[in-house]
Amino acid sequence: MPASAHLDLSDIQRRFREAVLGSNDTPLTSFVNSDGLIATRIAVYRNTIQGGLLEVLVAAFPVTQRVIGPEFFANLAGRFVSTAPPTAPQLLTYGGGFAQFIATQDVARRLPYLADVARLEWAKNESYFAADAAPLDPARLAALSPDVMAQTVLRWHPATRLITSRFPIHRIWEINQPAVVNTPEIDMTEGQTALVSRAQHHVAVRALAPADAALVAAIYAGKTLKEAVDIALEVDASFDVQAALQAYFVAGVFQNELTSHQSPSSPTARKIP
Amino acid sequence: MVRIPDAGVPVAAGVGLRTPHMAAFAATAPGALIAPWIEIHSENFLCDGGPRLAMLDAVAARYPVSCHGVGLSLGSADGLDLDHLARLKRLFARVKPCLVSEHLSWSVTDGVYLNDLLPMPYTAATLAVICRNIDTAQNAFGRRILVENPSGYLRFGESTMTEPEFLSHVVERTGCGLLLDINNVYVSAVNNGFDAAAYLKAIPYDAVGEIHLAGYTEVGAGETRVLIDTHGAKVSDPVWELYATFIRNNGSRPTLIEWDRDLPELPVLLREAAAAQTILDSVTREIVHAG
Known part of the structure; x- marks a missing residue:
């Protein structure tokens, strides 16, 4: 009987985790029989686990992978996996911390926009799996009197995300799509905001002009339509509110839930049926 | 008399449903089923909404669905994750599965999820x-579950029971059923040096409510030869033979073809299912003739 026969199951499981997430087999060798093939056999489990998680990250972050290349991506992902292994079995939620992890790595000094690329890709992933909700029916909004409409608060659809970056994040994302063969040079000095939304089960990413970005952010913050429009007009006096809202309705940015503030001074709100 | 744990699943050859094939299953016209039943990996559908769940709803409206879990970690010394049990319950309420199954393995320790089906020593x-843990799961789900034998690459020095002995005790104590993966039996037999045919005679076969068939990948040679349970190939000849023998000896069981890696076009997958169906049909004919 091996000396470690008294090890309990928690100890075995902890040692197994150390062996498959790291590269060191010794935590296991004392109590496993495998006819001297221990390293080969633990490697089977290690490869399944680390290879499987790499595939999950590749699927969620294809543009990040394209920007830095598959080899460097595998290296980065491997370090992320050993630092922050999954804590839930539904792997469609694994990778939420990847952008933040990238920001702490050396590569962030060389490619300061890379973490934002990953943030945008994770927003897409979240949007794809977010809860369902009916999109805003524009006819409901149009039926309101101008006064009521001004005091109405719209609500983001659960699949809507807004990613603000000091880099041209949407342009970077766009030129690194699989269909783009020759990546053009782009001006990296201008920041960009990207809007992610889902309509008819399709997730779309679009770049927002600064006034649009201000409007969508103000609505998220719970501002009334009038307040939000004023904020957008302050950014750009020529902002076309009608055209912008129309585009958001089509893209499913808001859900079909309207709240009205009775007067600007009153904090009480009521749902518009 | 064969006792089938869940009556809803057809005693026929189904296929594992993978995302590239989902649209075809979701769009099936009534009366033109592509396969008699399908199985999903439960964890792939534990999201709040969106296209994947919508497609699953369409599939579940047309096909008997088996929910096969890979993340409950029935072997965890820490006990089960109650949040995960609750997520699975919500999925089952939505899909109304004809079967629910999990594995004789563990994946979770200290809150870390290792995405593989890891082995345990077979001790008291x-x-x-x-x-x-199986009691907890069966009580939470309000139904019997099937537990699948794992594919193995290591043996624990401290095991005091063989896997069939261990499975017999599990079935006797919890009343759960078995999901017999014959590819796993063969892979483990080669890797860990036991006789697959003897294993199949030693398990509590009356409790087998479903059979899995899949392909493995062989790496190394001689001393370092290992069969890896990749689900990335056709079912191998030795596995077909073990399957046919098991069915002849014990009667037909709902059977499922699993294919995950290098997923082929649907017709290739369906041909594997048709081969399993031929074996099931031959046994049914023998029983009819004998009766």
Whole structure:
């Protein structure tokens, strides 16, 4: 009987985790029989686990992978996996911390926009799996009197995300799509905001002009339509509110839930049926 | 008399449903089923909404669905994750599965999820842990579950029971059924040096409510030869032979073709299912003739 026969199951499981997430087999060798093939056999489990998680990250972050290349991506992902292994079995939620992890790595000094690329890709992933909700029916909004409409608060659809970056994040994302063969040079000095939304089960990413970005952010913050429009007009006096809202309705940015503030001074709100 | 744990699943050859094939299953016209039943990996559908769940709703409206879990970690010394049990319950309420299954393995320790089906020593202490966890799951789901034998690459020095002995105790103590993966039996037999045919005679075969068939990948040679349970190839000849023998000896069972890696076009997958169906049909004919 091996000396470690008294090890309990928690100890075995902890040692197994150390062996498959790291590269060191010794935590296991004392109590496993495998006819001297221990390293080969633990490697089977290690490869399944680390290879499987790499595939999950590749699927969620294809543009990040394209920007830095598959080899460097595998290296980065491997370090992320050993630092922050999954804590839930539904792997469609694994990778939420990847952008933040990238920001702490050396590569962030060389490619300061890379973490934002990953943030945008994770927003897409979240949007794809977010809860369902009916999109805003524009006819409901149009039926309101101008006064009521001004005091109405719209609500983001659960699949809507807004990613603000000091880099041209949407342009970077766009030129690194699989269909783009020759990546053009782009001006990296201008920041960009990207809007992610889902309509008819399709997730779309679009770049927002600064006034649009201000409007969508103000609505998220719970501002009334009038307040939000004023904020957008302050950014750009020529902002076309009608055209912008129309585009958001089509893209499913808001859900079909309207709240009205009775007067600007009153904090009480009521749902518009 | 064969006791089928869940009556809703057809005693026929189904296929594992993978995302590239989902649209075809979701769009099936009534009366033109592509396969008699399908199985999903439960964890792939534990999201709040969106296209994947919508497609699953369409599939579940047309096909008997088996929910096969890979993340409950029935062998965890820490016990089961109650949040995960609740997520699975919500999925089952939505899909209304004809079968629910999990594995004789563990994946979670100290809150970390390792995405593989990891082995345990077969001891009295492990038996107590897994039986308690299976009781918890069966009580939470309000139904019997099937538990699948794992593919193995290592043996534990401290095991005091063989896998069939261990499975017999699990079935006896918890009343769960078995999901017999014959590819796993063969892969483990080669890797860990036991006789697959003897294993199949030693398990509590009356409790088998479903059979899995899949392909493995062979790496190394001689001393370093290992069969890896990749689900990335056709079912191998030795596995077909073991399957046919098991069915002849014990009667037909709902059978499922699993294919995950290098997923082929649907017709290739369906041909594998048709081959399993031929074996099931031959046994049914023999029984009819004998009766």
